[in-house]
Amino acid sequence: MSMHKTAIITGVNGQDGSYLADLLISKGYRVVGLKRRTSSINTTRVDHLYDNPNFKMHHYDLTDGAAVMHILEKYKPDEFYNLAAQSHVAVSFEIPEYTSDGIAGGTLKILEGIRTVTPYTRYYQASSSEMFGDSKDYDPERGYNEGSRMMPVSPYAVAKLHAHHMTRVYREAYGLHATSGILFNHESPRRGETFVTRKITMAAARIRAGLQEKLTLGNLDAHRDWGFAGDYVEAMWLMLQQPVADDYVVATGKTHSVREFLEVVFSHAGLGDYTQYVDFDARLLRPNEVPYLLGDSYKARRVLEWEPKVDMPALARMMFDSDYESLYEKLRK
Ligand code: NAP
Numbered sequence: 001m002s003m004h005k006t007a008i009i010t011g012v013n014g015q016d017g018s019y020l021a022d023l024l025i026s027k028g029y030r031v032v033g034l035k036r037r038t039s040s041i042n043t044t045r046v047d048h049l050y051d052n053p054n055f056k057m058h059h060y061d062l063t064d065g066a067a068v069m070h071i072l073e074k075y076k077p078d079e080f081y082n083l084a085a086q087s088h089v090a091v092s093f094e095i096p097e098y099t100s101d102g103i104a105g106g107t108l109k110i111l112e113g114i115r116t117v118t119p120y121t122r123y124y125q126a127s128s129s130e131m132f133g134d135s136k137d138y139d140p141e142r143g144y145n146e147g148s149r150m151m152p153v154s155p156y157a158v159a160k161l162h163a164h165h166m167t168r169v170y171r172e173a174y175g176l177h178a179t180s181g182i183l184f185n186h187e188s189p190r191r192g193e194t195f196v197t198r199k200i201t202m203a204a205a206r207i208r209a210g211l212q213e214k215l216t217l218g219n220l221d222a223h224r225d226w227g228f229a230g231d232y233v234e235a236m237w238l239m240l241q242q243p244v245a246d247d248y249v250v251a252t253g254k255t256h257s258v259r260e261f262l263e264v265v266f267s268h269a270g271l272g273d274y275t276q277y278v279d280f281d282a283r284l285l286r287p288n289e290v291p292y293l294l295g296d297s298y299k300a301r302r303v304l305e306w307e308p309k310v311d312m313p314a315l316a317r318m319m320f321d322s323d324y325e326s327l328y329e330k331l332r333k
């Protein structure tokens with residue numbers, strides 16, 4: 001019998017999937033990463049694991065229930081991290097049905113698979129602070145916690161709330177070790193290029209290098225509780241090590257506007273006042289917006305003994321430095 005624990009990660013080639021795969025491999029796990037088929041290669045975030053004997057990749061799509069059954073039967077995983085999603089909130093207004101089929105339907109397919117095939121498998125659901133929407137049900141000093149009212153305002157968040165409750169139902173009805181991590185925004189040098197933080201750090205790097213003049217953005221007044229993805233995947237793992245499954249908010253406890261993020265990046269880049277470089281485009285506004293997110297991760301800090309190590313200014317500088325360095329490397333070649 002293998003001494004290694006086996007973990008399955010859906011969306012392994014995404015930001016979080018790649019950090020989690022690195023973490024689990026470093027802990028001696030055998031990791032089976034699932035990715036959907038795409039016509040272009042998009043595995044750069046996990047390419048460094050390609051030759052690792054403890055890492056394997058399989059094709060899979062959230063909409064394919066039979067594939068989940070086969071994978072569970074084949075690998076009999078100890079842990080299953082469901083990170084795959086159409087994760088862009090603005091895009092979910094354009095393709096609501098696809099977003100919902102994947103997130104809501106896909107989660108249910110996995111939970112049914114675990115219930116019927118490997119009920120001992122510990123399950124992690126990637127829930128989101130976007131589920132709180134604009135409910136305003138928070139202590140102004142501390143922010144939203146696990147008990148705050150959820151009032152989603154996007155198709156993405158409604159689908160995530162469906163998956164969140166389904167995870168709880170499977171925990172309570174069938175005794176599965178099924179946990180939801182309600183994660184606030186987390187970013188990194190591996191962040192997708194269409195999320196606002198990465199869009200800003202990549203543009204600032206190009207402006208600094210003289211390759212671009214302007215950056216076009218939408219709502220600069222939105223506030224987000226931004227943390228570092230590398231810290232947040234540790235919380236995911238800790239959740240599945242608990243004897244009893246439960247839900248946890250993961251956040252830094254500090255919120256900043258998009259404007260403040262811009263200020264930190266442009267000043268760190270030595271470019272000065274960001275307003276000289278930013279254009280507004282109304283097409284980047286959303287039909288509905290979540291104006292303010294602040295998270296209270298007291299429970300995760302107490303029970304999981306987890307804490308974030310990187311604050312927003314350090315995160316913004318880390319992301320800019322990484323983007324500037326890789327641009328510089330490319331230009332040198
Ligand atoms: P990400 O970088 O967008 O990664 C999402 C992954 O899901 C990608 O590998 C993507 O594949 C895959 N995927 C998309 N549709 C799929 C489908 N139909 N079938 C199979 N795979 C599919 O997102 P992330 O930032 O790592 O976030 C991980 C999870 O946490 C997501 O569920 C997200 O909604 C949730 N979450 C994220 C945050 C955050 O701030 N990052 C906060 C709370 C919750 P492609 O590369 O081919 O698109």
Ligand code: GDD
Pocket residue numbers: 087088089090127128129130183184185186194195196197199216217218219220222223224258284285286289290293
């Ligand atoms: N993407 C984007 N692009 N956002 C912009 C832009 C722009 O050009 N201009 C302003 N924003 C604003 C958005 O309107 C939003 O208020 C804020 O910047 C953050 O947008 P995103 O970075 O796209 O993240 P998000 O908060 O909508 O969603 C992310 O966090 C959620 C957790 O709260 C995603 O990672 C979700 O998957 C995740 O669940």
